[in-house]
Amino acid sequence: MNEQSVIQTRGLTRYFGAKPAVHDLNLEVPRGSVFAFLGRNGSGKTTTIRMLLGLLEPTRGQGSILGYDIRTLPPEARARIGYLTEEHQLYGWMSVKECGGFQSQFYPRWNEKIFRGVIGHFSLKPAARVKDLSRGERAGLCLGLTLAPEPELLILDDPAMGLDPVAHRSLIESMIYLTRRSDRTIFFSSHQLADVERVADYVAILDRSVLRVCCSLETFRNSVQQVRLRFPGVPPPVQNIPGLLQAFRAEGELRLTCVHYGAATEQALRALAPAQMEMVPLSLEDAFISYLGERGEKSFILSETEAQP
Amino acid sequence: MKALIQKELRENLKLAVLGLGILTLILALNAQKYSTILKNLGGISESQQVYLPWQPLVSSDILIGFFCAIFGAVLGWFQIHNESHRDLWAFLIHRPITRTEIFLGKVIAGLMLYVLATGLPLIGFIAWALVPGHVAAPFQWAMLRPVAILVLSGILYYFAGMLTGLRQARWYASRALGLGVALFVSLMFQSEPHLWQALFFILIGGIILATAVWGGFHSHGYYRGQPAPGRLALTGALMPGWGFVLALTAILLVELLLRNSNFNPRSEYQMTKDGTIYKVTRGNGDQSDIMDLAGKPLMDSKTGRRIRTADFNRQLCIRVQINPDFSNRAPHGRWLDRDCNRFTFWRATPDTLWYYWGRYGRLVGYDIATRRFIGSLGPNGFAQNISGNGDRFDNDRNNYAVASRRIINTAHAVYELDLEHRATKAIYSITNDSEAATLSNITNTPHESIGGIGEVSLNGNDWDYTIVVTRSYVRLLSPDGKAVWQFAYKSNHPDYGQITVSFLDSRNQFALWLVPSGHTQEKTGWKLPMQVTWLDREQGALRSTDLPVLSHNRREFAREQKLISLSLPPALLVMLPLFDEVPRLEDIPWVLVRYSLAAALVCLPVGWWVGRRYSLTLPSRVGWAAFHLVFGIPGLLTFLSVQEWPAREACPNCKKLRVVDREKCEHCGADFAPPEKNGTEVFETMAAAK
Numbered sequence: 001m002n003e004q005s006v007i008q009t010r011g012l013t014r015y016f017g018a019k020p021a022v023h024d025l026n027l028e029v030p031r032g033s034v035f036a037f038l039g040r041n042g043s044g045k046t047t048t049i050r051m052l053l054g055l056l057e058p059t060r061g062q063g064s065i066l067g068y069d070i071r072t073l074p075p076e077a078r079a080r081i082g083y084l085t086e087e088h089q090l091y092g093w094m095s096v097k098e099c100g101g102f103q104s105q106f107y108p109r110w111n112e113k114i115f116r117g118v119i120g121h122f123s124l125k126p127a128a129r130v131k132d133l134s135r136g137e138r139a140g141l142c143l144g145l146t147l148a149p150e151p152e153l154l155i156l157d158d159p160a161m162g163l164d165p166v167a168h169r170s171l172i173e174s175m176i177y178l179t180r181r182s183d184r185t186i187f188f189s190s191h192q193l194a195d196v197e198r199v200a201d202y203v204a205i206l207d208r209s210v211l212r213v214c215c216s217l218e219t220f221r222n223s224v225q226q227v228r229l230r231f232p233g234v235p236p237p238v239q240n241i242p243g244l245l246q247a248f249r250a251e252g253e254l255r256l257t258c259v260h261y262g263a264a265t266e267q268a269l270r271a272l273a274p275a276q277m278e279m280v281p282l283s284l285e286d287a288f289i290s291y292l293g294e295r296g297e298k299s300f301i302l303s304e305t306e307a308q309p
Numbered sequence: 310m311k312a313l314i315q316k317e318l319r320e321n322l323k324l325a326v327l328g329l330g331i332l333t334l335i336l337a338l339n340a341q342k343y344s345t346i347l348k349n350l351g352g353i354s355e356s357q358q359v360y361l362p363w364q365p366l367v368s369s370d371i372l373i374g375f376f377c378a379i380f381g382a383v384l385g386w387f388q389i390h391n392e393s394h395r396d397l398w399a400f401l402i403h404r405p406i407t408r409t410e411i412f413l414g415k416v417i418a419g420l421m422l423y424v425l426a427t428g429l430p431l432i433g434f435i436a437w438a439l440v441p442g443h444v445a446a447p448f449q450w451a452m453l454r455p456v457a458i459l460v461l462s463g464i465l466y467y468f469a470g471m472l473t474g475l476r477q478a479r480w481y482a483s484r485a486l487g488l489g490v491a492l493f494v495s496l497m498f499q500s501e502p503h504l505w506q507a508l509f510f511i512l513i514g515g516i517i518l519a520t521a522v523w524g525g526f527h528s529h530g531y532y533r534g535q536p537a538p539g540r541l542a543l544t545g546a547l548m549p550g551w552g553f554v555l556a557l558t559a560i561l562l563v564e565l566l567l568r569n570s571n572f573n574p575r576s577e578y579q580m581t582k583d584g585t586i587y588k589v590t591r592g593n594g595d596q597s598d599i600m601d602l603a604g605k606p607l608m609d610s611k612t613g614r615r616i617r618t619a620d621f622n623r624q625l626c627i628r629v630q631i632n633p634d635f636s637n638r639a640p641h642g643r644w645l646d647r648d649c650n651r652f653t654f655w656r657a658t659p660d661t662l663w664y665y666w667g668r669y670g671r672l673v674g675y676d677i678a679t680r681r682f683i684g685s686l687g688p689n690g691f692a693q694n695i696s697g698n699g700d701r702f703d704n705d706r707n708n709y710a711v712a713s714r715r716i717i718n719t720a721h722a723v724y725e726l727d728l729e730h731r732a733t734k735a736i737y738s739i740t741n742d743s744e745a746a747t748l749s750n751i752t753n754t755p756h757e758s759i760g761g762i763g764e765v766s767l768n769g770n771d772w773d774y775t776i777v778v779t780r781s782y783v784r785l786l787s788p789d790g791k792a793v794w795q796f797a798y799k800s801n802h803p804d805y806g807q808i809t810v811s812f813l814d815s816r817n818q819f820a821l822w823l824v825p826s827g828h829t830q831e832k833t834g835w836k837l838p839m840q841v842t843w844l845d846r847e848q849g850a851l852r853s854t855d856l857p858v859l860s861h862n863r864r865e866f867a868r869e870q871k872l873i874s875l876s877l878p879p880a881l882l883v884m885l886p887l888f889d890e891v892p893r894l895e896d897i898p899w900v901l902v903r904y905s906l907a908a909a910l911v912c913l914p915v916g917w918w919v920g921r922r923y924s925l926t927l928p929s930r931v932g933w934a935a936f937h938l939v940f941g942i943p944g945l946l947t948f949l950s951v952q953e954w955p956a957r958e959a960c961p962n963c964k965k966l967r968v969v970d971r972e973k974c975e976h977c978g979a980d981f982a983p984p985e986k987n988g989t990e991v992f993e994t995m996a997a998a999k
Contacts (some may be wrong), residue, residue, distance in 0.1 A: 011981070015969050018956040036999035055399050057534040057968045060981070070879070071534075086395035094319065105312035106404050210984040215993040223991045243988050245456050257991045 005183045006031050006153050007052060011061035014047050021047045023209045025061070028203070029187055036196040037189040038218075039206035040292050045189040046086065048206070049157050053083055066153060079107060082151030085160040088138040092131030095122050096141055100148070115177065118144030120175055122167075136167025143174055156188035160195065172198070191284045193270035205291060217284070224287035225261040229274035231253040242266045245290045256281065257290040310406060310414045313384065317388065317418030325389055328380045328426035335756045336434040339369045339442075345678055347445065350657055363654050363664070364446040366438045370455045370649065377427055377463030382488065384426075385470025388419050393474065398529070400769055403903070408526045415471075416519070423467055441682070445675035447652040447666045457496060458507055463492035468518035469729040472546060473710035475522060477530040489501045489550025490514050501766050503631040504644045521546040532951040544936070544947055548878070549942035551950075555876035563869040568720040581624040582814035584843055586856070588622075597621070602856075618716065626766055626820075628811045633760030633778040635803075642890075658712045658728050665717070670701025672717070674731070683830060684731065690718055708909045715772055720758040720891070723777060723790075736790040739779060743861050757781060767812055783808055783821060794844050796821055804837060817846040830858065831895065874901035878940040909941035916945050923952055923976045924968045 022044040027033045039045050050056040052065055054073040058287035063070040068077040096119055104110040107212070120197045122140030124133070134142065139159065144152065158167045172195055177212050190196055196203065196217075203220050205213035213220060222243070224291055229235065235254040238247045241266045248255040254274070269277060282290075343365045346353075362368030374830060394399050404411060427553040435453065438444045472487035494514035498507035524539015562961070568625045573763055576590045590598040595619045609616040655672055661683060662675045673695060676787035684693045702719050717724050722738040739757045763776035774785040778798065785793040798808075806826030810819055821844060825837040838855035845851050846850040866874075874882065879902050884894035916937040920930040936943045955968040962979035973980055 003780050011972075013969070013981075015956050020969075024981065028759055050399070053399070055402060055529065057528065057531065060972055075405040075407055075789055078403055081403075082400065085399055085405050087394075087396045089396035089400065091316070091320065091397070103318055106406065174508060207989075211989040212987075212989055216992050219993050220991055245989055 004031050006062070007065050007187060008037075009048075009052075009061065012048070012051060012063050012244060013059050013061045014044075014051055014056065015059045020059075021049070022206070023051065025206075025211050027214060028206060029099065029185060029264055031185055032183055033201045034199050035188070035202045035204065036185045036200035037187060037204050037206070038191075038193075038196065038213075038288065038292065039189075042207040044209045045206060046157055049150050049187075053081070053155065074277040079109075079149065080152045082149060082154045083141050084146045084154070084156040084159050086161050087136065088142040089144075090138065091132045092129065094130050095126065096128050096130070096133075096159070096227055097126035098132060099141060099145060100126075103148070104146045111148050111150050114150070115144045115148035116295065118147060118174055124172055134167075136163045136170070139153070139163055139167060139171055140174070147174075148205065152184060154184065154186045154188070155183060156190075157185065158188040158189050158191065160190060160192050168192070186228060189289050193288045197284045205288075207292075222283050223259045224257065224282060224290060225259075225287075226255060226257045226280040226282045227261070227279050228276075229269060229272060230255065230276040231273075235274075236272050238272070241265060246293060255283070259285075259291075284294050310410045310521070313406075313411065313414030314418045314421075317415055318392055318421065321384065321388060321418070321422050324384060325422035327375075327424040328334050328384070332373075332376050332380075332427060332430040333433070333737050335372050336369060336430055338363050339372070339380075340434070340437065343444070347680070350677065350913055351659070355656065358657055359654055362653070363662070364438075364448065364652070364676070365444060366435060366448065366647050369434075370459060373427075373431070374462070374495075377460050378466045378491065380426060380486050381423060381463035381466035382470035382473070384419055384423055385467040385472075386474040387470075388415050389471055389474030398477075402526075402529070409523065412523045412526045416522075419467060419471075420464065423463065427463065431456065431460070444682050445662050445677060445680035447664055447668075447673055448666060449651060451648055451789075452651055455502060455645050458504075458511070460647075461511055462491070462495055462498065465494055465514045465518055468515065468522050469546075471522045472518060472525060472543075475530040476523040476543075478950060482548065483550075483885075486550025486554070486950070487545040488971060489548075490518055491548040492553060497888070498643050500643060501888055502643060503512070504648075506888055507644060517542050517808075531953070533953055540951070541631050544951055548943050548947045548948060549941055551946045552876075552878060552881065555943055555946070556873060557877040559873045562871055566681055567869055567872075578839065578856055578859070579621075580626050580628070580811045580813075580820055580841075581621075582626045584626075584811075584813045584818065584820055586841065586854075587621075588859070591939075594720060626811045628822075629763045629764045629765050630807065630809045631761040631776060631778055632807050635758060635780055636762040656728055662726065665702075666695075668716075669696070671697055672702075672726070672728075674728075686726070686728075686731060687731060688722065688724060688733060688735070690733055714764070716762060716764050716775060718762045718777075719761050720804065723762055723775065723786075725788075729807040736788075736879045737775070737777060737786060753992050761808075765810075765812065775806075777906055778808055785810065785819065793846055794819070794849060796842065796844065797851065805840065818851075819844045819846075825944075845866060867896065870901065871904050874898075874904045876942055877901075877905050878943050879905040879909055880939045898908065899955045905941050906938075909938050909944070912937040912942055912945040916948055919949065919952075924971065 005028040007027060008147070009025050009027045010216070012022060013020060013028075025044075025048060027048075032261060035258070037045055037048070047056065051058050051071055054070050057071070061091055066072065066080055068074060094102065098118075100112075100115050106113075118136040118140060121142075122137055124137055128137075130138065130141065141168040146156075160171055163171060176199055178296060186199075200217055202216050203213060203215065204211060215223070231252050233252065235252065236258065238244070238249075238254065241247075241256065241258065243260045244265075245257045245259060247257075248283075254272070256269070273309050321803065340364075346361055350358070366657065376821045394667060394918050399571075401411065402408070406414075406758045421795065423668055439448065440823060447475040451703060458518035466488070469487040470492045473485045476484045476487070477485045483501060487572075491514065494510045498508045501507050501510070520538050520542035524535035524543055526533035527536055532540060533829045535543065574654050579587050579589050580669075586602055588600050588602065590600075592598070599616055599618070602909055607616045607621065609620060610615065622857055629930075651668060652666040652673075655665050657663070657677075660677055662677060663672050663686075665671075666673045666685075669685065670687070674683045674685065675681065678685050679746075682695065684690075685693055685695050685697050687697040688695070689700045692698065692700070702717055714728060716736070717733075722735050723737045724733045726733055727817060739759065757779050759777060759779055761778045764772060765776060767773045767945040774793065775790075777784045777786060781797065782795045782801045783798045784795040787793055798805075801823050804825055805823040806829070807822075807823040807824040809824065811822065812819060821842045823840040823842075825833075825839070830837055835858050838857055840853060840855055843851040882902045882905055883897055886892065886898070889896060912932055916933055917930060925933070933948055937948065938948070955970050956967040957967070957968050960967045960977060960979055961982045963974060963977035965974075967974045
């Protein structure tokens with residue numbers, strides 16, 4: 001166990017029926033980091049988070065969180081972990097104030113100022129019933145309930161899901177403002193790539209239940225690159241390009257997104273005999289989308305017969 | 310945990326208040342029904358009056374039982390269902406308290422609400438019934454034991470409801486199987502002879518269900534991931550449910566497939582008014598097979614065809630049956646019956662109600678208008694207090710026939726009752742020197758006692774005869790106590806435990822049937838014949854005959870019973886007779902056990918093979934095999950419904966299929982291969998990233 005890691009997994013696997021939802025996950029989340037956990041819908045993010053919190057039994061493999069085995073998380077470990085679920089479900093009959101009162105009785109380190117700060121930020125009335133709150137307001141209340149116990153580790157499962165832009169912005173601002181403490185770790189899954197770019201130090205990407213990326217944001221940014229090849233006629237078929245993520249085919253042009261762009265990739269590209277070859281700047285969001293999108297070749301050519309050389 | 314209890318109380322209070330309202334309404338309607346009965350008593354026939362709910366506290370028990378079971382199950386289920394949404398469940402489980410505390414918090418709150426919803430209305434109802442002037446019937450606290458047990462058993466349904474809500478099952482319907490334990494306990498505690506047995510069953514059922522629910526909180530309702538006691542309890546909780554499902558299915562199939570086959574005929578002897586005995590065999594249809602003792606079918610003299618059952622029944626004579634009991638032991642039978650029948654409604658006069666109350670051995674009277682106690686009747690007459698200074702009929706071991714309302718007896722005398730005038734008169738005594746003895750023509754032997762009496766009314770209204778069975782004689786008396794005939798009984802007692810007197814067409818002729826008790830028959834191998842003696846008022850015994858035992862009287866099991874036993878656990882068939890009042894090994898239905906065991910033996914290899922498919926360890930497979938052997942088909946189905954069917958994939962090392970939930974291949978010990986790389990991986994060590 002690496003003491004610098006607050007989350008560590010080894011071969012963590014979960015099957016639903018005959019299908020692996022998470023396959024052989026080896027993950028390390030450094031203490032004090034903001035760690036983004038990405039993947040398309042159904043790639044296994046929520047399953048992983050539920051396993052980490054002992055809410056789902058792994059089919060096999062091990063994991064630890066704050067040094068505790070995930071299968072037997074004791075109450076003292078749970079007191080140090082804040083967990084925000086994706087649908088922000090709470091007891092509908094409780095008022096905002098009652099939610100805070102209920103939650104505070106379980107946490108000796110409950111910080112009422114933080115709770116009031118967050119619900120104030122979201123303009124929540126203490127007497128309002130949870131069932132009457134909008135989705136964004138409920139997300140704010142959940143965030144307040146998660147942050148007020150001052151957890152060492154925050155696990156946020158797609159916290160911005162379903163929120164309108166205003167609520168989304170409020171949530172992210174609260175998160176950034178209130179969680180930036182040197183020893184606090186944030187592990188969050190999200191589909192909001194702009195958020196990831198804004199707050200994350202590290203990124204991990206699950207692709208169809210398999211972990212394909214686990215590195216710093218900088219490393220990821222540097223690893224994904226795009227190159228444009230121009231051809232006098234119809235571009236040739238793209239085959240066996242090392243690290244190829246996506247290829248877009250247009251009239252007289254091929255645009256390829258690759259990881260680990262290096263000599264081997266360049267040699268393979270030159271073998272296509274392009275008239276011109278140039279690197280294209282790629283934003284982090286584009287890099288993510290290229291990575292998370294469908295693999296293979298896409299074409300802008302309307303007629304396949306025209307495309308044939 | 311306090312916060313959790315408060316939350317649960319608040320969350321489910323509405324349901325508890327609803328339950329409280331429903332039970333209050335049920336009890337209020339019962340009280341109103343009782344008042345209506347008292348007002349309209351004159352319009353109800355005497356034979357119907359016997360079955361009226363004279364003590365509402367006792368007669369409400371079925372409704373209370375149903376309410377407690379349903380309310381308990383709904384409350385338990387709701388407590389889980391409220392948080393069944395995945396995220397809300399995660400919010401609950403992620404409390405920094407142990408799962409045991411979460412379980413206890415829910416259960417404490419749930420039981421508080423259960424007690425509130427059931428206890429308050431019941432306490433109010435009991436208080437109402439105890440205030441003089443409300444209920445004109447005897448009361449003793451022991452009568453409340455059935456209600457208390459029913460309320461207690463509701464807790465089992467509460468846990469079963471929780472388990473249903475909590476359990477994650479592959480087969481959706483199997484979530485509700487936990488209710489089987491509660492149902493099984495409900496059946497058992499009603500049929501047991503002793504109260505401690507009822508409490509024992511409730512305790513065991515409660516422990517099993519509570520432990521299964523506790524385990525469910527550890528694994529979010531799955532079998533896998535539970536502590537060992539939880540897994541064990543869940544298995545025990547689901548097995549009775551499967552037993553019920555299978556037994557019901559088997560009964561349904563037998564009913565559907567074998568309904569029309571007349572494979573289980575039942576035979577009995579019947580006597581017509583002219584004193585002839587016929588053997589009547591009843592099948593599944595309306596028509597019976599009626600033959601004389603020579604085996605010749607009885608023909609209808611008018612039609613010349615075989616007589617119709619309805620026509621034959623019109624020719625049958627009146628008969629009165631008595632089961633004498635000379636023992637001094639306490640009343641036996643089911644504890645529930647004893648507690649519910651601590652008094653017997655005797656008769657109503659225009660302004661009074663009379664009950665025989667075993668506690669005092671006296672008839673106690675209540676005024677209908679004021680619903681208050683007016684006094685009691687004993688052998689020495691009326692007393693204004695309830696005990697009559699110990700003067701008691703002291704005869705509650707006799708099960709008084711419905712029609713016996715004009716006479717009552719002690720061990721040594723029979724009394725005529727005059728309830729209108731609140732008086733008793735001895736009409737027969739076996740004490741020679743007693744002034745009450747009116748029968749100069751009867752000689753009694755020393756140590757004689759009365760074991761049973763019967764009042765005979767040949768036209769349904771008049772009092773024609775009294776039958777008195779003592780240790781030495783069976784006597785038929787006229788209403789004034791004179792002997793019509795007597796028959797020596799001593800040599801037959803106690804083997805012949807049932808006496809029937811048939812009253813023939815000729816007013817002077819009778820037939821006395823002495824029927825061996827089932828217990829004696831079992832001991833003697835079903836060889837004792839039935840004895841029938843024809844008697845004449847003037848000439849005494851005319852003739853007698855011995856009738857052979859009919860086949861259905863032997864302890865033989867019908868084909869459908871054998872088929873149904875295939876679906877039952879062998880352990881159940883062996884265990885149930887051991888909870889009888891006098892447990893005896895010979896009461897175990899070994900024939901049915903053999904059938905059940907045969908089914909279990911089929912389950913054994915199936916279970917073993919499935920265990921291999923699951924890659925269970927050898928000790929685990931042996932344990933399950935023993936379970937299948939003991940619990941048969943329900944055991945196998947329980948096994949299949951708790952174990953998750955594991956996916957398998959080919960081992961890259963040995964190429965054999967291996968289950969995915971092991972760290973290493975169970976065949977060759979190889980690790981799992983990591984996911985195949987596709988060249989797009991970006992990894993760096995965290996140290997490097999820093």
